[in-house]
Amino acid sequence: MESSKKIDPAERIQNALRELRASVRAYRRETGKAASPLLSGGAPMVSIRNELVVNSVCTAQREFLLPLVPQGGIACEVGTSTGFFARAIAMFTKPAELHTIDMDYSRFKDSYFEQDSGLPAPIKHEGRSWEELSKFDKYFDLIYIDAGHSYKDVTRDIEAASKAIKPDGYLMFNDYCRWSIEQAEPYGVLAAVNDFANENNWAVRGVALSGSGHFDILLSKNNDVMNARNKEQVEIWKTTTIEPPEKEPRRNS
Numbered sequence: 378m379e380s381s382k383k384i385d386p387a388e389r390i391q392n393a394l395r396e397l398r399a400s401v402r403a404y405r406r407e408t409g410k411a412a413s414p415l416l417s418g419g420a421p422m423v424s425i426r427n428e429l430v431v432n433s434v435c436t437a438q439r440e441f442l443l444p445l446v447p448q449g450g451i452a453c454e455v456g457t458s459t460g461f462f463a464r465a466i467a468m469f470t471k472p473a474e475l476h477t478i479d480m481d482y483s484r485f486k487d488s489y490f491e492q493d494s495g496l497p498a499p500i501k502h503e504g505r506s507w508e509e510l511s512k513f514d515k516y517f518d519l520i521y522i523d524a525g526h527s528y529k530d531v532t533r534d535i536e537a538a539s540k541a542i543k544p545d546g547y548l549m550f551n552d553y554c555r556w557s558i559e560q561a562e563p564y565g566v567l568a569a570v571n572d573f574a575n576e577n578n579w580a581v582r583g584v585a586l587s588g589s590g591h592f593d594i595l596l597s598k599n600n601d602v603m604n605a606r607n608k609e610q611v612e613i614w615k616t617t618t619i620e621p622p623e624k625e626p627r628r629n630s
Contacts, residue, residue: 433581532565550593552564573596
């Protein structure tokens with residue numbers, strides 16, 4: 378019996394995309410409805426209020442948002458993976474303390490924070506992101522969130538982070554989008570962040586673009602402080618040169 382032809386992995390993905398597009402068109406034709414709610418993973422369609430973005434800046438990459446955060450505070454990266462961006466946080470915000478949270482530190486590169494790097498050694502917390510954040514009360518000046526990406530997970534992280542952040546602190550989110558082209562699955566980050574900002578009047582300090590469409594967004598609670606600092610910190614941003622030491626390692630998950 379002749380064995381079946383092995384399908385190339387790239388061809389398999391293309392076939393799946395064609396089938397998905399055909400299914401979306403058929404769903405619209407048969408129901409008269411858009412298929413977007415089925416593709417969003419349950420995340421609502423939420424737009425952020427315009428008055429919350431009028432004083433924000435747009436940057437070419439996420440590192441350019443970090444100079445907008447005052448230096449010398451206490452920072453935390455939630456979902457640190459290899460520690461690649463935790464190092465960038467340390468480089469540009471020069472925190473008095475740097476905390477990281479992750480479920481698994483097997484991929485973490487301690488070499489990023491070797492003694493001769495001049496960067497503070499991170500204080501590691503191992504466990505579920507929202508549970509670890511809930512151990513702190515108004516403690517952090519900056520929390521960077523890059524953990525679970527479903528609407529439920531992000532909402533849970535935001536709830537814990539909003540209690541762990543200082544009143545004049547900053548929340549920054551990775552993967553601010555509705556769909557991941559890397560994982561081919563819906564992301565609830567954009568909807569969860571917009572919900573939180575709208576309901577709690579957190580203003581957008583900046584949005585960082587990305588070639589993959591996985592944007593970053595930086596929020597601040599105190600809009601008056603934001604307005605007062607905006608001109609000075611934008612000047613810092615304009616004169617900042619960012620050259621990451623190396624390309625960020627690709628994720629396996």
